[in-house]
Amino acid sequence: MYPFLMTRFMPFCLSLRSWLALAVVALLTACASPITTRVTSFNQWPADAAGSTFSYITPVDTTRQLEQATYEGHVQAELEKRGLRLAPPGQVGRLQVDVAASSRSEEKTWMQPVYQDNMVFVPPYRDAAGRLYGGGWVPDPFGPRYVGDRPVSMTLYTHSLRLRLLDTQGTPPGKPPRTVFESRAFYEGGSSDLPLVVPYLVRAVFDDFPGQNGQVRVVKFDSKTGALIKK
DSSP, X not given: OOHHHHHHHHHHHXXXXXXXHHHHHHHHHHHTOOEEEEEEEEEOOOTTOTTOEXXXXXXXXXXXXXXXXXHHHHHHHHHHHTTOEEOOTTOOOSEEEEEEEEEEEEEEEEEEEEEEOOEEEEOOEEOTTOOEEOOEEEXXXXXXXXXXXXXXXXXXXXXXXXXXXXXOTTOOTTSOOEEEEEEEEEEEESOOOHHHHHHHHHHHHHTTSSOOTTOEEEEEEOTTTOOBOOX
């Protein structure tokens, strides 16, 4: 490039490289976004629950037995970490566990700004010594120009987990057991695979178990390692 053009547009080249570097960082950050869940829980957790047994309530929908058993396995692992024990086969535990996972999707549309790279014409230039440098088309030194918005659509998935623990101890005959813990956890994002998200929803429910009544908590996990991100 001619010396005049090199001198005039060097700041633009530097700003362009800086802009590209920031774009790459933003892209990498987006790819490494944490798995974010929202959890709301309520409890009247019995003080003498430690060491109690638990069993599962058979769901109304029995068409996904293997899938349901997988989700119950994730819950079992968390309950056992907290000192509870799975009741022997055929027996009803003190605590009855109700697990339900569901998923839905919807199309979301928003407006995205559009920027266009323009070229500008630089006329011929004569320096102080009288040397003439030819002009030409070069990138706009002010960078890309905003030219409007365009609609962008994506499918947004919402996965949810509902968990209830019911205490049969002290329940009068013919009466349903009382609920001592209930929680709902949600994930909203681009992942369509419910089975891949459920383990995180289960872990989010049991984070800080049994927790404070009615508190909405945001629980995040590292998308690469699966580790809980401490606040």
